[in-house]
Amino acid sequence: MPAGQGLTGSVATAQSGTRLVHEAGATVADVVSSFQRVAELVEEISEASREQATGISQVTLAVSQMDEVTQQNAALVEEAAAAAESLEEQAQGLVKAVGMFRLDDRERTGHGLAARRR
Numbered sequence: 001m002p003a004g005q006g007l008t009g010s011v012a013t014a015q016s017g018t019r020l021v022h023e024a025g026a027t028v029a030d031v032v033s034s035f036q037r038v039a040e041l042v043e044e045i046s047e048a049s050r051e052q053a054t055g056i057s058q059v060t061l062a063v064s065q066m067d068e069v070t071q072q073n074a075a076l077v078e079e080a081a082a083a084a085e086s087l088e089e090q091a092q093g094l095v096k097a098v099g100m101f102r103l104d105d106r107e108r109t110g111h112g113l114a115a116r117r118r
Helices: 003-099 105-109 111-117
Strands: none
Touching: none
């Protein structure tokens, strides 16, 4: 092999190798960039998950408060029902107590009392 061709071939090989190194460097840079973008996406997903967890906590608290108010309302309804029942019993007792007094028709309408006063 003549010396000129060997040198020319070595230069061509070196140039080809340099080109491959530059291409490999560009590929590595693309991979690093892709990994950085994946890391950013993972961070965004993580932040969204934290926000969802906070939202779920707030909803859970609101449901708990609604449950508490519902239980309080149920207790108030029971108390109101008991008071109504007691009032009905008292009214029935009053009707019985007043029922012992008999009035004639004139006294029931108020005419008998007015007539007596005249």
